[in-house]
Amino acid sequence: MEKILTIAIPSYNTEQYIDKNVPTMLSSEILDRLEILIIDDGSSDNTALTAGKYHDLYPDTVKVVSKENGGHGSVINEGIRIASGRYFKVIDGDDWVEEGSLVRMIEDLEGIDADMVIHPYYFVYEGTGNRSLERFEAPAYGEPLAFDQVCHLYQKIPIHSLTYRTELLREKEIRVREHCFYEDNEYDLFPVPFVETVAVYDYPVYMYLIARKNQSVSDANVLKNHKMFYRVVRDCIDCLEKNRESLSPEKISYMTATVLELVRSQYNIYLRSGFSRESYGKFRSFNSHFKAVCPEYFRAAGERYPYLKVLQTGSFTAFRALSLMIRVYKKVTMR
DSSP states (O other): OOOOEEEEEEESSOHHHHHHHGGGGOOTTTGGGEEEEEEEESOSSSHHHHHHHHHHHOTTTEEEEEEOOOOHHHHHHHHHHHOOSSEEEEOOTTOEEOHHHHHHHHHHHHTOOOSEEEOOEEEEETTTOOEEEEOOOOSSSSSOEEHHHHGGGOSOOOGGGEEEEHHHHHHTTOOOOSSOTTTHHHHHHTTGGGOOEEEEOSSOOEEEEEOOTTSTTSHHHHHHTHHHHHHHHHHHHHHHHHHGGGSOHHHHHHHHHHHHHHHHHHHHHHHHTOSOHHHHHHHHHHHHHHHHHOHHHHHHHHHHSHHHHHHTTOOHHHHHHHHHHHHHHHHHHTO
């Protein structure tokens, strides 16, 4: 039987999570229509060995691929290259799915033809287990819609909610940056110029574990890797500019909104890290460079987010005040 969905699982030292992650995908109802690629990205623990037992139990569904370390993006690129499913989805090695929802998802995918598929997803906070649902509105659920007609409803569609038609990713040679964190933002955006149809569903599939100290999205790690995030921002700007002439006004608007949200996130990296000479110095360096090389996006970000316009002056006082405000806001919203 044709594989309807390929799930690529980036796995770097995820031995402790595999037995929580993979079993949520192994409902007997869908094994013949599902391909699971556990891609071991040069782990130093027993990730490949632990994953191998699932291949032994489900050889027609689970494949274990071992490769040299190339980062999360290299796993996405490899997964796209070897996937046999009609649709392609990424589930990180420390995350998991709602088993019943995955069954429903594959049944829905079997009967639909769309370039992009969107599902709600849960944030799951490590330690407390609290959940927060991220939903996506649509004029109609579960049927193909013209992307241009609905993309104004969204500012940025993240990897956790996305599924793409595999052939689109291959035909358009979608590849994201390797040896780099935060490249999932490229995966969110790079296919958009070629997406004509989208199907939106109202039930969550992905369970996204957050609040781990060693995550790349933790405040300390994002500040440490702020130059990587900036590379991704620049890649996304380049993607928009490269395709601008062929894009509809609706896609230009959507992609611009997505890029400006990434720019805002770049500024917030420095603010979220708490006021220090180090964070202020890194902010000043980024701010002056971004203004020089991307002046149109620099101005647009300030116009879209008024607090950034204040921050973009480079004022020491503004940086300190906004840093305090954003950290207080974070503490309140995380309670």
